[in-house]
Amino acid sequence: MESEDRRKQIIDILTKASSPVTGTELSKKCQVSRQIIVGDVALLRARGISIISTPRGYQLDHAGHVGIQRMIVVCHGPEQMRAELEAIVDNGGRVHNVVVEHQVYGYLEGALNLRSRRDVDQYIHRMQVAHAELLSRISGGIHSHLIEADTEADIAAIEGALDKLGILYNP
Structure with missing residues (x-):
């Protein structure tokens, strides 16, 4: 899988997820190392995709602040x-x-x-x-x-x- 396709897949997985997704889960789904996922997330953030890290994994920051x-x-x-x-x-x-x-x-x-x-x-x-x-x-x-x-x-x-x-x- 090409790197751009993998990054699109990461966004797709996070978009569809109802809870945070660990780097290990993403690496298995994308068939790359966890370190590659860390780099991909950094590149996606640099492009303005709002991905947040939680103790349970990565998730898209959909809501911004509500309170x-x-x-x-x-x-x-x-x-x-x-x-x-x-x-x-x-x-x-x-x-x-x-x-x-x-x-x-x-x-x-x-x-x-x-x-x-x-x-x-x-x-x-x-x-x-x-x-x-x-x-x-x-x-x-x-x-x-x-x-x-x-x-x-x-x-x-x-x-x-x-x-x-x-x-x-x-x-």
């Missing part, structure tokens, strides 16, 4: 990561990203796209398996998240839960 978005700033160590993320999703929030400010590189962002405890579990599992460091380690634990919720009351509940955990950043 209220807010940037929240928090400060904590790795031991509170699960509590932080669960406080957000348990109160109706979606965690789009994590952002830190680096002295040299400036604004560094990692996509998260967490919507449920299942997503949080999978994200934490992937971090553990990869022995990956949190981005917030380079900023002394201070980081922000773009969160989204359906109502202002949900946003207030999220902020209240984070404040109760003692991690909402209030210098």
